[in-house]
Amino acid sequence: xxxxxxxxxxxxxxxxxxxxxxxxxxxxxxxxxxxxxxxxxxxxxxxxxxxxxxxxxxxxxxxxxxxxxxxxxxxxxxxxxxxxxxxxxxxxxxxxxxxxxxxxxxxxxxxxxxxxxxxxxxxxxxxxxxxxxxxxxxxxxxxxxxxxxxxxxxxxxxxxxxxxxxxxxxxx
Ligand SMILES: [Zn+2]
Numbered sequence: 527x528x529x530x531x532x533x534x535x536x537x538x539x540x541x542x543x544x545x546x547x548x549x550x551x552x553x554x555x556x557x558x559x560x561x562x563x564x565x566x567x568x569x570x571x572x573x574x575x576x577x578x579x580x581x582x583x584x585x586x587x588x589x590x591x592x593x594x595x596x597x598x599x600x601x602x603x604x605x606x607x608x609x610x611x612x613x614x615x616x617x618x619x620x621x622x623x624x625x626x627x628x629x630x631x632x633x634x635x636x637x638x639x640x641x642x643x644x645x646x647x648x649x650x651x652x653x654x655x656x657x658x659x660x661x662x663x664x665x666x667x668x669x670x671x672x673x674x675x676x677x678x679x680x681x682x683x684x685x686x687x688x689x690x691x692x693x694x695x696x697x698x
Contacts, residue, residue, distance in 0.1 A: 531559060531571045539576045542609065544617070547580035548601045549593070550692045553621055554580035560587060562598050577602045597694040604697050611647075615640040624692035629680045632657070637676035649684030652676055 539559055547554040560579040561568065568575060577598060579587060587593040608617050619641065623631070633640060644650050657675030662668070680688070690697050 531576065535571065535573050535576065538573050540578050542573075542602075542605050543578035544614070546578070547583050548577050548598075548605055549579065549583050550601065550604075550621055550624055550694075552580060552583055554582065556580050558584050560584050560598075562595060562602065564588070600694040600696060604691060604694070607697055608691070612643050613640065616644050619644070620688055620691055623680060624688050629685070631678055631680075633676045633678065635674050637678075638673075641678065644684070645678075647683075647687075648681055649687055650678040651681050652678055 536559055540557060542548075543557070545555065545557060547557060557578040558581055560577050561570070562575050562577055563570060565571075579598075583593060587595075587598055608620075612620075619631075622628075638645075638652065641650055645652065655677040657673055657677060659671045659673045659675075662670050662672060687697060689695075
């Protein structure tokens with residue numbers, strides 16, 4: 527039966543997409559479980575054949591066919607890579623940048639830690655713009671200026687990555 531997707535499989539599919547639509551430029555919070563190869567064709571309720579989509583994208587995929595199957599497969603493939611390589615904050619940032627097309631953004635305290643993996647991969651660059659900071663002075667002569675803001679540029683590689691992610695091209 528179509529509805530007989532085991533609960534643990536449903537949960538894994540929702541967790542994979544962060545309980546949001548798997549389409550990077552959508553990411554709506556209302557989700558349905560969609561079959562990549564339709565149930566009537568595949569009778570396949572496995573994790574590999576399922577993806578979280580919002581009702582709107584589900585209709586665009588299943589009925590209107592303006593999102594095709596290879597694209598859906600690639601969105602799912604990319605989710606796996608993103609989940610392994612980047613933190614939640616970085617994944618959200620990719621989505622925001624995919625929508626806005628911004629090349630510069632500013633983060634607050636500990637911003638450098640939040641985007642560490644993307645920086646390591648060469649997608650964002652800290653140009654050490656003078657920002658807000660706070661000074662710590664110890665009686666022993668210790669002095670350090672801790673930055674409170676971090677300004678990042680999206681590199682050309684980052685722009686390309688975000689574009690590939692947003693359009694469902696392979697990001698591996
Ligand atoms: Zn959607």
